[in-house]
Amino acid sequence: MLADFPELKIDPVDFGRVAVLLGGDSAEREVSLQSGAAVLSALQSQGIDAFALDTAKADWQLQLSGINRVFNALHGRGGEDGLIQGLLDSLKIPYTGSGVLGSALGMDKLRCKMIWRQLDLPTPDWQEIVIDRQNFSTLEKQLEKMPLPVMIKPYCEGSSVGMSPVFNAVELKPALELAAKYTDHLLAESYIKGGEYTVSILGGRALPSVHMETPNKFYDYDAKYLANDTEYYCPGLDLETERLLGDIALRAFKAVGCSGWGRVDFMRDSQGNFWLLEVNTIPGMTSHSLVPMAAKSIGLDFPMLVKVILAATLTGNPNITTKDYGA
Template sequence: MAEANNIGPRRVSNAKDFGRVAVLMGGTSSEREVSLDSGSNCLEALKRQGVDAYKVDGIAALVDELVNKRCQRVFNILHGHAGGGEDGILQGLLDAFGIPYTGSDVLGSALSMDKIRTKQVWLSLGLPTPRYARLSRNSDVATAARDLGLPVIVKPACEGSSVGVTRVFKEADLKQAVDLAARYQGEMLMEQLVVGDELTVAVLGDTALPSIRIVPAGEYYDYHAKYKAEDTQYICPGLQGAAEDEIRALALEAFRTAGCSGWGRVDVMRDRASGKFYLLEVNTAPGMTSHSLVPKSAKQFGIEFDELVWRVLETSVPHAGQGAPRS
């Protein structure tokens, strides 16, 4: 049963007020295919509601649009790092051109894309996140694993969609895990594996939407379970009562303290033995595919997909009293 929608009325009532909207998708990151799928869904939702929206594939193509003044606003659904739209580079470009855009600004995007630095901020504020070690290609990974205690997770510090992630239960498997993570740009991260429930909380504006508990058919919620499998279970809300209130409040605080705004998704683990929550990461341009989590949570909250996409586009419009859009 859906929750009562208390997100408030639309702040933009006329589609023409958005101007011409470039829906930015695709790009060259490891998450290109997911971004194209997400972007196509968002583009069609905007068109159904009368928004003058069109597809732009990648930042290079967007630069041409900006130089030639063919768009007035950008709906960013470009996922990932290194050619993606979540690391602050795109946001800086749009700020320089004075073009409003959806989602977090330069600081929130850049910080949350880097899992290590996000954890450093959270830990400095006393927010719970698994213990970790920074890795380079030359690190003594065996010593790092012993210090943290097996099992651990090894992953790139600046990728999403479970790209390059390995769960390591034996020291002999560390080298293979590091070799996989090292295929991607940036530092690597080793963190304690939390055994328990995997949950996620979508944030829309100033509201944390109902949590989702993810139950994959296989052992882990990997790339296949996220985007391909039809037998992954999504239980929404993922928790009840005080625990649900706690995870939503924690997710909203984690989102804000990472400098994020507009919309996004916070991934959380709940330790099975203690019931304690551990923050994993923030996604500032989450997937909007048929398998994606933000639309599922929004629907539970009473927000259908087309309305969700409209509300995301509204994050590019300043609230009353905020002044002009970012520029």
């Protein structure tokens, strides 16, 4: 498997000076700080000249002067939605992950689902909810034609921030109020009961899936980052089903303009059908994270994984594995 990643042979000096963007001021700041710290340690352990740069600091842009590339470990709005990507493009600084379009569409759950539906990719039914701050009571009326159960979520947050499952009418108002703390546009998505899966994308290939099981109502923020009773299975499926799911993940990833690395999340219903939930263009890189878990299953430890991701910044083609760095 490791022979598929010639990036591992790159001399650390070739990367030059690397800024690891982390922190920021989104709802996912704490997770980003953890991801960025792990990435920074992994880069430095391999002799790569890297330093941390918290974008919540007022003068952070001044420190971009003289750097050669960026490892983007920002999560959520402001770092994962195309804004930072646009800035770095204008400064002609190479960076990890998807570009402006893929980042923006990946963060925008509503438009992402619209594209998937147009391409006949399987995603649960949904309804957009627009908040009227002057008349909050209209929110529940907007959902009169959407049968319960549903998942209420902000249309542009990650890490399950602001998400709630709604199984009865009593749970609806608290779920809407929680999601409305983050944005004026919400998404009510048909609730799929079943197994939760994710497929990591790295250099144009799908890695083995991870199947997550949690005693919580769903794979929420607590289950992702805090709990110790979440169980993981990787690979999560038999070989034939892995290939099927990997193909859907790659098609969904490319459909919204994503590139480099990322993660595609699914639900599997009781009939065995897979349903696309969302794309994560900068997945977590913490001790509980899923991309490192999938990479480890094919022989890539965490430092190796980080180096492979960063290596995509050395070429305009995110699928850098097509370049041979020699034996």
